[in-house]
Amino acid sequence: MDIRMGKQSMNNKIRDVLKSKKSIAIAAVALLVIVPFMMEHNIILRQSKYFYLLLSFICIYTIVTSGLDILFGYTGQVSFGHAGFFCIGAYASVLMSHPEWGFGKWFGITLPPILTIFLAALIAALFGILLSIPANKLVFHFLALLTIAFNYLVLLAVSNFAELTNGYIGITRVPEINIFGFSFSTISSKYKYYYLVLFFTILFLIVKQHIVNSRIGRGFISIRxxxxxxxxxxxxIRYYKTMSFAISAFYVGFAGALYAHMIGFISPDTFVQNTSVIFITMLLFGGSGNLLGPILGATIITTIQESLQPLADYRMLIYGIVILIIILFQPKGIVGLGKNISESMKRRGGEGNA
Incomplete structure (x- = not known):
């Protein structure tokens, strides 16, 4: 009897933890804040920027997948073209802040990057609104094809307008973000840029939760x-679909701008169609329609992606297999798997009480 009671108590505790998504999210954020400070005392990691760059990538892709989740997970609109918004955000921010290209080349003026990343996100949102005009009339595979075409159009634009974007060669020496004289450069600092993108990631996650719990979010869910x-x-319907596209594009455009200023170099090769597939894989793997899924998907897939560098030629094949497995066996992703485990424990607990 005591063994049964102990087992039941343990199941209840595990179930409570799995059900507490907010607690898990808070714990994850706490780890992302504390771990780098702890790692600073490790001589090996202190000499390497890779750890912080990896965490920065995870944060940026969390913003991307959270934005994609608003469109796909909450509104039910399929998109294989979000690399296009990512590209628009990156190029728009760079062209407004770079002294040798865009505003700097044509007008002799540049804007501070901390301002251009927000302006770039607004430009991406505008393109999201424009894309929603034909998208509002389409569903499922027709909508997917439209977003793929959008991605290719953006790539063609940045590749062929060489006077503006330097074409396939790309743009180097992207300006670093500077706030009140405080530089967030990945060259001079190992972790400052990471904490900047972490701040924006937390901010965007909070805003997302407010959106999905508001009247707008309820409108999204009703359409889905x-x-x-x-x-x-x-x-x-038209209003809420348009709003969903705009918000989603804003998120992804903002992430694209952060990415450009972190890497210091952009070219069309970064924003190919495969990038959109990776975004979708992250969201499906973690689970859509919730707060935690995009975080888990971005974290795990980004880590796996870095581990698969020797298998780069087969990466898209692996992503395709992952998507197929998720759709067939676990369409709700890791978060859905956690719910299934929790419900299974609950049923077992009920049987034990009986």
Whole structure:
């Protein structure tokens, strides 16, 4: 009897932890803040920027997948073209802040990068609104094809307008972000840029939760769950779809701008169609329609991606297999798997009480 009671108590504790998504999210953020400070005392990691760059990539891709989740997970709109918004955000921010290209080349003026990343996100949101005009009339595979075409159009634009973007060669010496004289350079600092992107990641996650819990979020969810019923209840379908595209594009454009100023170099090769597939893989792997899924997906897939550098030629094949497995066996991702485990423990606990 005591063994059974102990086992039941343990199951209940595990179930409570799995159900507490906010606690898990808070713990994850705490780790992301504390671990780098702890690692600074390790001589090996202190001499290497790789650890902080990896964490910065994870944060940036968390913003991307969170934005994609608003469109796909909460509104039910498929997109294989978010690398296009990522590209727009990156190039827009660089062209407004670079002294040798864009504003600097044509008008002799440049804007501070901390301002251009927000302006670039707004430009990406504008393109999201424009894309939503034809997208509002399409569903499923037709919508997917439209977003793929959008991605290719963006790539063609940045590749062929060489006077503006330097074409396939790309743009080097991207200006670093400077706030009140405090430099966030990945060259001079190992961790400052990481904490900057971590701050924005937390901010965007908080904003996302406020959005999905608001009237706008309820409009998104009603469209995702039953488009006909939502229309019948008087939900403005066009308005909410457009809003979803705009918010999603803003998130991804902002992440693209952060990425450009972190790497210090951009070229069309960074934003190919494969990048959109990677974004989708991250979201599906972690689980869509929740707070934790995009964080888990971005963290795990980014780490795996870095580990698969020797298998770069087969990377897209591996992603394709991962997507297929998720769709067939675990469509709700890791978060869904956690829910299944929690429900299984709950049923076992009920049987034990009986």
């Amino acid at each position: 769950d039953n488009l006909m019923a939502a229309n019948g209840c008087g939900v403005n």
